[in-house]
Amino acid sequence: MKVKGRAEHSLWYYSQLFNVPLSLIIDSNTNLHVKDTLHDKIINIPGYIVKEYGITKEDSFDSVANKLNMNIEALLLLNHGDLSNLNQNSKINIPIRVTEPIVIGEQNYTYQTMIADLKRLEEIYPFMKRNTIGYSVQNKEIPEVIVGNGEMRVHMNGSFHANEWITTAVLMALLNNYLLSITNQTSLAGIKTEPLYHYATLSLVPMVNPDGVELVLNGLPEDDQSREYVIALNEGSTDFSNWKANINGVDLNKQFPAKWELERPRKPQQPRPRDFPGFRPLSEPETIAMATLTMNSNFDRVIAFHTQCKEIYWGFDDREPPYSKTIVNEFAKKSGYKPIQTLDSYSGFKDWFIYEWKRPGFTVELGEGVNPLPITQFKDIYNESIGIFLAGLYM
Numbered sequence: 001m002k003v004k005g006r007a008e009h010s011l012w013y014y015s016q017l018f019n020v021p022l023s024l025i026i027d028s029n030t031n032l033h034v035k036d037t038l039h040d041k042i043i044n045i046p047g048y049i050v051k052e053y054g055i056t057k058e059d060s061f062d063s064v065a066n067k068l069n070m071n072i073e074a075l076l077l078l079n080h081g082d083l084s085n086l087n088q089n090s091k092i093n094i095p096i097r098v099t100e101p102i103v104i105g106e107q108n109y110t111y112q113t114m115i116a117d118l119k120r121l122e123e124i125y126p127f128m129k130r131n132t133i134g135y136s137v138q139n140k141e142i143p144e145v146i147v148g149n150g151e152m153r154v155h156m157n158g159s160f161h162a163n164e165w166i167t168t169a170v171l172m173a174l175l176n177n178y179l180l181s182i183t184n185q186t187s188l189a190g191i192k193t194e195p196l197y198h199y200a201t202l203s204l205v206p207m208v209n210p211d212g213v214e215l216v217l218n219g220l221p222e223d224d225q226s227r228e229y230v231i232a233l234n235e236g237s238t239d240f241s242n243w244k245a246n247i248n249g250v251d252l253n254k255q256f257p258a259k260w261e262l263e264r265p266r267k268p269q270q271p272r273p274r275d276f277p278g279f280r281p282l283s284e285p286e287t288i289a290m291a292t293l294t295m296n297s298n299f300d301r302v303i304a305f306h307t308q309c310k311e312i313y314w315g316f317d318d319r320e321p322p323y324s325k326t327i328v329n330e331f332a333k334k335s336g337y338k339p340i341q342t343l344d345s346y347s348g349f350k351d352w353f354i355y356e357w358k359r360p361g362f363t364v365e366l367g368e369g370v371n372p373l374p375i376t377q378f379k380d381i382y383n384e385s386i387g388i389f390l391a392g393l394y395m
Contacts, residue, residue, distance in 0.1 A: 001048035001095060001124075003077050005038030017074055018045050018095070021194060024183060027127035027149065044126040047098055047183035050078065052091045061092075068094060098124055099184065103176040106378040108217050109169035111140060111210040117172055118143060118206075125179040133205065134289025137247045138226070140210040142289050144203055147179065152200040154392055155294070155302045160253040160349065161244040161274075162212025163372040167305040170366065170382050171206045174389045178202075189386045191394070200393040203297060208286055211247035215240045216372065234273055241372060244274035246284055251275050253306075255287040256352035258316065263346040277347060290349065301327070301360040302353045303392050305385070307373050312388075313363040315341035316354040324360040327395045331362070334387025364388055 003014070011029065015022040028044040053064065061079075065072040078093040102124070103117050122130055129146040136142060158167030181188040182197050207213060219238060220227045226247055231238060233249045245251050249271025254263055260281045268276040282288050294302070312335075314320060314328040320341075328339040345351070350361035367373045367381045 001045045001050050003043050003045060005041040005043045007037055007039035009038050014043060014045060017071060020047055024127045046125050046127055048095045049098060050093050051096050053094045055090045101176040101180055103172045105169035105173035106375055109165060110217050111214050114168060114207055128179060133293045134285055136211045136286055138211045144205050146203055148197045148201040150199040150201050153299045154200050155203040155299045157205040157208055158305045159207040159209050159213050162209050162216045163242060163244055164307045165213040166373050167366060168207045170385055173382055175204060189390060191390050196393045208290060209246050209252055212243060212245060216243050233271055246286055249276055250278045250284050252286050253348045255281055255284060256347050256349055257281040258352040258355035259346040302350055303362045303364060304350050305364050305366055307365060307371055308367045308369055309365045310337045310368050311365045312337050312339050313343055314339060316351040319354050319358050321358060327360055330391045330395055331388045334391055335384045
């Protein structure tokens with residue numbers, strides 16, 4: 001919600017007026033200094049939307065404020081203090097506090113749905129920052145969102161694999177509920193979230209592989225330039241439900257320079273719907289974007305969400321630090337998932353992070369069954385993963 005500031009007001013005043021933490025007001029208005037005069041400045045108020053209210057002949061600002069249980073000053077601010085048009089059949093603006101999530105995760109969660117939800121979240125929670133870390137093969141933006149101002153830098157991501165798109169739906173729902181809880185100063189799964197905002201900075205890339213997700217969920221239109229190539233890789237079938245790779249037929253989670261040369265000989269040697277590690281590490285724009293983000297961000301830990309089997313992989317090449325075990329045990333306690341230290345597998349994103357930085361990295365395999373997991377598992381997966389999401393920020 002946006003309001004026009006007044007000279008006699010301050011960001012602290014708006015924090016009190018709308019019952020929103022001052023830090024969120026400040027972080028929603030980074031173009032302003034806390035001591036700046038606010039005369040005629042546009043001020044972002046997180047956690048609110050504006051709706052119109054139709055006036056009846058009995059109404060006044062006072063009566064409307066009482067009827068809607070609102071502060072009269074908030075009504076005056078949204079209507080520029082103008083009482084002259086307050087008559088029957090006129091309309092005024094009223095602030096509505098957002099108390100329910102807007103993300104509907106329990107659906108076929110497409111790239112377009114994610115982008116629309118991110119835009120809406122930006123409007124409601126302007127302290128959430130959004131960057132573009134790169135573009136997919138088909139030139140789709142790969143967004144990163146950042147929440148928090150703490151020293152602990154935590155990165156999470158989803159949908160490295162196309163047919164694991166439910167991870168994006170879960171992460172977007174977790175993000176929405178985290179933002180909602182911080183702003184309204186409530187608990188999430190029994191955890192007070194406002195302190196987490198100041199303890200950790202969350203970097204989230206909800207969908208690493210947008211082309212692949214769209215292929216699985218919507219197929220390719222007749223005029224798509226990649227159509228013949230992709231169908232040929234898929235052995236002539238237009239059923240792409242088992243597709244894991246990006247649109248080039250490269251498995252994005254086999255692309256990182258962490259003993260890639262050991263993984264390549266035992267995997268397909270040409271582009272395929274799954275498991276082809278590429279002709280060289282970091283050959284794809286999506287993995288280049290993720291590697292560049294990671295190299296520039298100094299993350300303290302990373303958590304990559306995949307599906308399926310209810311396991312958490314937390315080691316690589318004996319380079320993980322000892323406290324990785326403490327963290328993964330907390331994840332296991334919160335989720336019921338099984339911690340597994342090492343696998344006979346190389347060149348994944350978390351492998352590379354551990355290999356290069358010797359910091360905690362985790363691959364969380366959500367849910368159980370055959371990919372793509374049915375959306376009917378969404379609620380169970382969400383409930384299993386919320387503890388991992390939160391513990392990832394405070395451990």
